[in-house]
Amino acid sequence: MQFVMEATGVYHENLAYGLYEAGARLVVENPAKIKSHAGSLGSRNKTDKKDSFVIAHYGATMQAKRWEPEPVEIRELKALIARKQAIELDMQREENRLEKASITKSSDVVYQSIESMIKVLKAQKKALETEIDRYINSNPDLKKDRQLLQSVPGIGPVLSAIVLALLRSRSFTQATQCSAFLGLNPVVKESGTSLHKRPRLSKMGDARIRAKLYMGAIVAIRYNPDIVQQYERLLSNGKSKMCAIGAAMRKLVQICFGVLKHQTEYQPQGVI
Numbered sequence: 001m002q003f004v005m006e007a008t009g010v011y012h013e014n015l016a017y018g019l020y021e022a023g024a025r026l027v028v029e030n031p032a033k034i035k036s037h038a039g040s041l042g043s044r045n046k047t048d049k050k051d052s053f054v055i056a057h058y059g060a061t062m063q064a065k066r067w068e069p070e071p072v073e074i075r076e077l078k079a080l081i082a083r084k085q086a087i088e089l090d091m092q093r094e095e096n097r098l099e100k101a102s103i104t105k106s107s108d109v110v111y112q113s114i115e116s117m118i119k120v121l122k123a124q125k126k127a128l129e130t131e132i133d134r135y136i137n138s139n140p141d142l143k144k145d146r147q148l149l150q151s152v153p154g155i156g157p158v159l160s161a162i163v164l165a166l167l168r169s170r171s172f173t174q175a176t177q178c179s180a181f182l183g184l185n186p187v188v189k190e191s192g193t194s195l196h197k198r199p200r201l202s203k204m205g206d207a208r209i210r211a212k213l214y215m216g217a218i219v220a221i222r223y224n225p226d227i228v229q230q231y232e233r234l235l236s237n238g239k240s241k242m243c244a245i246g247a248a249m250r251k252l253v254q255i256c257f258g259v260l261k262h263q264t265e266y267q268p269q270g271v272i
Contacts, residue, residue: 004059006031020069027059028067032204034058070169073139078165080135084128085208091121132161142168144263151265152255154220154227159212163256166209175254181205182213184250201246210249217248225268227251 003019004027005012012028019026038054058064070078098114100106136142142164149160172178179185183205203210220227227248234244259266 001025002027002059004029004055004064006034006055016067017069020067026067027064029055029058029064037062068171073142074165074169077132077135077142077161078169080128080132081162081165084125084132087121087125087128091118091125094118094121133157136161136164145260148259148263148265149256152220152252152259153224153266154216154252155256156216156219159216162209162212163253167257167260172257175257178257179250179253182209182253183207184210184213184246184253186246213249213252214245217245217252220252221245221248224252224255226255 002025005016007028007030016026016028034051034055037058038051041054041057043050043054069075094114094117098111098118101111101114136146145164145168146160149155149163150157155163166182167178170178170181172181176185180202183201183203185202187200187202201210217227221231221244222228230251231244231248234247235241239247255266
């Protein structure tokens with residue numbers, strides 16, 4: 001017997017782990033794929049009964065990969081990173097409020113309250129950064145993988161932890177799968193002679209990871225030999241800077257995938 005469900009943030013996890021531990025074959029699918037499947041069936045209504053039928057039909061007719069839980073150490077690492085990212089978002093909000101309070105001449109009580117909150121959040125962020133480093137260094141495999149990732153120009157301490165958690169949380173067999181998962185694959189819209197739009201990134205993955213990869217790519221187009229060559233070649237071929245940076249982000253992920261797969265430090269290979 002096979003069970004099929006949509007990934008719903010964290011709300012599907014308890015049931016998913018329960019079914020897995022019971023030995024059931026389980027498929028946890030991206031809601032976007034289920035929605036697309038519903039469209040292929042001509043389904044226009046959305047009710048619990050209709051959704052159940054669509055999901056069951058998807059499981060019966062599509063070759064979907066069996067779901068397996070992430071390793072415990074990766075789940076913990078991802079939880080630490082997610083908490084740090086949440087605090088960073090809260091810090092940004094408080095800093096925006098501080099700027100607004102300064103412009104609108106808010107009372108000293110309001111101003112001091114915001115400053116106190118920012119101070120607490122900064123301390124929490126630093127504590128989590130220390131814990132992430134401690135946690136990775138306490139696990140020999142994670143420590144080695146992080147060192148390999150940081151051998152790639154453009155991958156620093158923050159990005160290495162994020163990429164490590166990503167690549168070790170899923171069984172990617174090809175670098176292109178990882179790029180597509182992050183929404184870094186180019187989307188082309190062409191039809192005859194009337195429609196010819198400039199390719200863009202699909203942006204279907206986690207926007208927070210892409211934002212960190214963007215900053216990594218900015219560094220890489222200056223210091224990573226392979227990416228420098230690719231970036232300059234694309235610009236000389238008339239591509240826009242944003243297009244070239246998107247390609248750099250994709251290349252950076254592919255290099256990271258390679259160093260972990262082969263367990264070797266980065267060595268410039270030239271643009272393929």
